[in-house]
Every structure is written in C-alpha cells, then in structure tokens.
Amino acid sequence: MSRSFPRSLLLALVASTAVALSARADPQAQVVLVNLDGPNVGLNDPTPVAPVGGNTGTTLGEQRRNVLARAASLWARNLKSFAPVRIEVTFGPRNCNATGAVLASTGALAADLNFKHAKLPDTWFHIAVANAVAKTDLDPTGDDMIVIFNINLGAPNCLAGAPFYLGFDHNEGTGVDLLATATHEYAHGLGFSQLGNVTNGTLFLGLPDTYNRNLAHLRTGLTWDRMTNAQRIAASIDTYNVVWIGPSVTQAVPSVLAFGVPLLQVTSPASIAGSYAVGPAIFGPPLSSPGVSGQVVLATDPADAAGPSPTDACSPITNAAAVAGKIALADRGTCGFIVKVKNLQNAGAIAVLIADNVAGSPPPGLGGVDPTIVIPSVRISLADGNTLKGQLAAGVTATLGVDLTRRAGASAEGFALINAPNPVVPGSSISHWDPIASPNLIMEPAINPDLTDNLDLTKPLMEDIGWQLDKSQGNGL
Numbered sequence: 119m120s121r122s123f124p125r126s127l128l129l130a131l132v133a134s135t136a137v138a139l140s141a142r143a144d145p146q147a148q149v150v151l152v153n154l155d156g157p158n159v160g161l162n163d164p165t166p167v168a169p170v171g172g173n174t175g176t177t178l179g180e181q182r183r184n185v186l187a188r189a190a191s192l193w194a195r196n197l198k199s200f201a202p203v204r205i206e207v208t209f210g211p212r213n214c215n216a217t218g219a220v221l222a223s224t225g226a227l228a229a230d231l232n233f234k235h236a237k238l239p240d241t242w243f244h245i246a247v248a249n250a251v252a253k254t255d256l257d258p259t260g261d262d263m264i265v266i267f268n269i270n271l272g273a274p275n276c277l278a279g280a281p282f283y284l285g286f287d288h289n290e291g292t293g294v295d296l297l298a299t300a301t302h303e304y305a306h307g308l309g310f311s312q313l314g315n316v317t318n319g320t321l322f323l324g325l326p327d328t329y330n331r332n333l334a335h336l337r338t339g340l341t342w343d344r345m346t347n348a349q350r351i352a353a354s355i356d357t358y359n360v361v362w363i364g365p366s367v368t369q370a371v372p373s374v375l376a377f378g379v380p381l382l383q384v385t386s387p388a389s390i391a392g393s394y395a396v397g398p399a400i401f402g403p404p405l406s407s408p409g410v411s412g413q414v415v416l417a418t419d420p421a422d423a424a425g426p427s428p429t430d431a432c433s434p435i436t437n438a439a440a441v442a443g444k445i446a447l448a449d450r451g452t453c454g455f456i457v458k459v460k461n462l463q464n465a466g467a468i469a470v471l472i473a474d475n476v477a478g479s480p481p482p483g484l485g486g487v488d489p490t491i492v493i494p495s496v497r498i499s500l501a502d503g504n505t506l507k508g509q510l511a512a513g514v515t516a517t518l519g520v521d522l523t524r525r526a527g528a529s530a531e532g533f534a535l536i537n538a539p540n541p542v543v544p545g546s547s548i549s550h551w552d553p554i555a556s557p558n559l560i561m562e563p564a565i566n567p568d569l570t571d572n573l574d575l576t577k578p579l580m581e582d583i584g585w586q587l588d589k590s591q592g593n594g595l
Contacts, residue, residue: 146198146588149190149304152206152261153183160209160269161186171285181284182209182267182296188286189300193308196577198586201255203246204262205304212268214276217454221299221565222267223545224306229313230256231325237584242327244309247584263307267299288570292487298569302560305576309583310561311549312342316354316542319347328583332364333536333548336529354547355540357395357480358554361533364582367575371534374575375527376556378520380405382471382498386515390505396471396496396518397553399484400566401456405494409519410469415444416510417462427451431458435465442466445516447506450475450497456486459495469518470495473503479540483553487567494518527555534575537563551575 155161163179175181186207194203206227212220228245233252236243246262249255271294272281283290286297312330313322321330326343333342335353341363342350353360362368382394398405418428418437425432431448435441446467448458455472462470474481474497481497496518498506506514520526527535535552543563551559558566559574581587 147194147196148199148202149194150202150204151183151186151190152204154206154208154264155179160267161207167284171283171287171289173284173286175284178284182282185284185286185296186300189297189304192301192571192573193304196573196588196591197250197308197580198588199246199250200253201249201258203249203308204260205307206261206264207267208264209267209269211270212266214268214270216275216278219268219271219277219280221271221294222265222303224263224265224303224311226263226307226311226313227261228257229322229327238328238331240325241331242313242322242325243584244307244311244313244327244329246307247309247328247580250586251584263304265300265303265307267296267303290567294565295567295569297571298560298565301571301573302565305561305580306549308580309585310576310579314342314350316547317351317544319345319350319354330548332362332367332579332582334361334363334533335359336361336531351542354538354542357538357540358529358535358552360536360538360548361529361531362536362579362582363533364579366578366581367534368532370575370578371525371528371532374557374559375525375534377522377525378405378407378556379524379526379554380496380520380556382496382502382516382518383409384506384514384516385411387509387512390509390514393521394498394502395480395554396498397481397483399455399459399486399491399495399497400568401484401486401488401495402459402491403494405496405518405520407520407522409517410445410494411517412443412445412468412515414447414471414506414510414514414516415440416507417441417446417448417465417467419461424457425452431461433461435461438465443468445469445471445518447471447473447503447510449473449503454486455484455495455497456488456491459484459491459493460488462495463491463493467493469493471503471506471518472497473506474498474500476500477541480552480554483564485564527552527559 165178226244229242230248270276282296283293313327330342336359419433421428429449432453446462481499537550546563550563553562561576
C-alpha cells in the first residue's frame with residue numbers, strides 16, 4: 119500500500135504564481151521547471167544583459183532560466199522515468215555574509231513507500247525516484263522538489279564580488295557557476311540526501327530511506343538502518359568513517375577517484391610526528407608527490423585595520439627573513455585566504471598552513487581566486503594548529519603533499535566517503551560526498567571552480583537508490 123507523507127512535515131510550500139518552463143529532455147525523461155518568481159524579479163528580472171558563455175538570453179531573468187533549464191536537461195538525458203520530474207525554482211534570500219554564502223537550498227516536497235514495484239519494504243523514496251520505480255505518477259497534483267537560489271549572491275554583504283556566473287562553459291572566474299550549482303541542487307531533490315535527522319539520529323517517521331540504506335559506518339560495521347539513534351549521532355561526526363556501499367558507486371570508484379590523499383606529514387619532533395588532515399586550496403598549484411618539505415615557521419604581521427591578530431597574515435609579513443624558504447603557518451580570520459597566502463608568498467614562503475580559528479574536522483579547503491599565487495596552501499584544524507605551535511620552539515619539520523597509495527575520497531576498502539564533519543552541519547552532513555575527493559565531485563558540500571557537466575559518482579548513486587539510467591550518455595553530456 120502506498121503512503122505519502124504530508125508535505126508540510128518536510129518543507130512549507132512557497133506561495134506564488136507558478137509558470138511552467140519545459141526543459142529539453144530525451145524520450146526517457148522529462149523535467150519541468152515551475153517558476154515561482156513574480157514579475158520583474160529573479161527568473162523574471164528584465165535587466166538587459168549581454169550574452170555570456172553560450173547563453174544568448176538578453177535579460178538577467180532569461181539567462182537565469184536558460185541555465186536552470188540546461189541543468190534540468192542534463193539530468194533528464196541521464197535518467198529514465200514514466201512520470202515528469204517537477205521542480206519548483208525561485209530566487210530568494212539565503213544566509214550569507216561578506217565572505218561566505220549559502221548558494222541555494224533544496225527540499226523534497228514528498229516521499230512515498232510500499233508502492234507498486236518498490237523492492238525495499240517500509241523504505242521511504244523521494245517522490246521523484248518513487249515515481250520512476252513505480253512507473254507511474256504517485257502524486258500527479260504535486261511538484262517533486264523546490265530549489266531556492268540566493269538572489270543576493272555577489273552583493274557586498276553576500277560573498278562580495280562573486281555573483282552567479284550565467285554561462286554554459288564553466289568559465290566563472292571569480293564568480294560562482296550557476297549551472298554546476300543547479301545540477302547539484304537538483305540531485306538533492308532527485309534523491310541525493312537522507313530524510314533522517316543528523317542532529318538527533320532519528321529516521322524519518324521511524325523508517326529508513328533508500329539513500330541511508332546505502333550508508334555504512336566503518337568503525338561499527340553497521341548500516342545506517344541498523345543503528346540506534348545514538349549510534350547515528352556518533353557516526354555523523356566520525357570523519358572519514360562513513361561510506362557509501364551501493365554497488366554501482368563502488369564499482370565506479372576506481373574509474374572516477376584519483377590516487378593522492380592530501381596530507382601534512384610532520385617528521386619532527388617525534389612527539390608530534392605523524393599524518394595530519396588538510397583542506398587544500400582551490401587556488402595555486404595542486405598538492406603533489408613527493409611534496410614540499412621544510413621547517414614550519416609562524417608568520418607575524420602588524421595588528422591593524424586589515425587584521426587585528428599579529429599572526430593572521432592580513433598585512434605584509436614582519437618576520438619575512440624567518441619565513442623565507444620555510445613552510446609558513448598563519449591563523450584564519452578577518453581577511454580572505456588569497457590575501458594571507460599572497461602576503462606569505464611575497465615574504466618568500468614555499469608553502470602555507472592556515473590554522474582554523476574554530477574547532478572542527480576535517481579542515482575545509484581554502485577558497486578564492488588569484489592566478490599569481492604559485493605556492494601550495496592548505497587549511498589545518500584549530501587543534502592541529504595548536505599542536506604545531508606548541509612545538510615550534512623545538513623545531514617542527516614537515517612535508518605538505520599527497521599519499522599516492524590511497525584514492526582521495528575513498529576508504530581503504532574502496533568505498534566512496536560521505537561527508538561527516540565534526541561538528542555536525544545540518545543540511546550538509548551525510549548528504550554530500552566527502553570534500554577530500556579528487557577530482558572534485560559535483561555533490562561535494564562546495565561548488566568548486568573545476569566542475570564541468572560530468573556527473574562523476576553521482577550518476578551511479580542514482581542507480582543505487584532506484585533510478586534507471588540512460589547509460590548511453592556516459593557520466594555527463
């Protein structure tokens with residue numbers, strides 16, 4: 119017997135007049151975008167714009183619609199369904215500040231279980247995949263998901279200077295690629311997210327979903343549906359120990375993920391020697407093997423308007439003679455990462471470690487764009503930064519590079535890693551690939567500038583959760 123949950127339990131509907139926009143799709147699938155924006159705003163903004171990156175729209179609203187339709191077309195060509203996938207889309211405010219922003223947010227509007235052809239009993243399916251498995255539209259009067267894109271992106275108080283790029287060629291420069299963002303958000307609504315609660319560990323209405331049935335915790339050896347709430351809480355913050363065990367993704371891991379796990383290998387003093395996790399920068403040269411080796415030195419700079427801390431590297435470095443030829447250590451805070459790294463590069467550093475200023479693991483990567491930066495840089499955790507600082511007087515030596523014996527983004531057993539940061543991040547934890555993956559994947563927590571139309575491990579994940587794929591398309595266009 120089919121059972122749909124009330125839409126209000128998952129996400130309140132946006133009240134607006136809906137205008138359907140048909141996205142190009144192959145015969146196997148149809149994706150329909152439902153425009154929730156009112157006149158002269160968002161997707162209907164009449165501001166004149168010039169063509170960009172293959173997008174020939176003549177107004178801001180038209181170009182936005184063109185990008186969202188192109189992302190819908192990509193998924194339509196790769197998935198098969200006997201019912202249209204209906205996506206409500208709108209531009210509205212999302213959380214942001216001058217240095218960071220929520221690019222968009224997505225919510226499934228319904229789910230179903232125990233319907234005809236469902237092979238997993240008492241298991242929730244996002245409504246879009248439920249329709250595909252059932253070979254009929256289980257909810258013909260409702261839409262499947264809603265996606266809200268950040269209308270303020272690029273404004274001074276919202277990731278300043280980094281607006282959505284509206285071309286089709288992924289040539290966003292200092293902007294944020296809307297095409298990659300939309301492709302990512304649609305995937306969440308298509309089923310790339312669990313319906314359970316990562317904060318209290320509960321399953322949605324007490325039952326697993328087709329996504330979290332494919333999750334396992336390496337430390338306990340349990341799948342998500344077999345855990346207690348307490349075990350799921352603990353697993354959700356156990357970095358590098360939550361994996362995807364679905365067969366399609368596991369088979370694809372060797373052809374998608376590259377060898378080379380980023381790390382900081384401290385060689386002395388012996389008391390702190392070992393491997394430390396790092397978050398690589400998306401600017402500058404990539405980490406390599408055998409890597410960059412040297413002594414770690416704490417950089418100092420004036421405590422001024424650019425940055426109040428004497429170790430934040432927001433101003434020209436005052437101990438440049440000590441930093442030159444060394445791996446420079448500085449603290450996160452106030453100014454952007456490219457400012458810090460450029461100041462350290464100017465002082466002669468051969469590599470940079472930015473210690474986080476808040477507790478948590480793993481350390482996220484460093485964002486920004488500056489083609490003049492030619493040294494590698496990474497973020498390390500607050501705890502690891504304090505460990506290094508505590509031993510600098512004894513002389514800390516280290517190598518910043520990659521471990522070529524391991525695939526970046528996979529466990530030693532060959533399973534794809536799922537994002538499990540500590541502390542837990544609702545809306546991100548467990549519902550993304552781990553950001554350590556290389557090459558970068560479309561369903562990592564951040565939209566990285568090297569993404570293309572390649573659906574990487576995300577397309578086989580769709581097969582693991584129940585979608586039938588059009589494999590003639592490969593993993594992208």
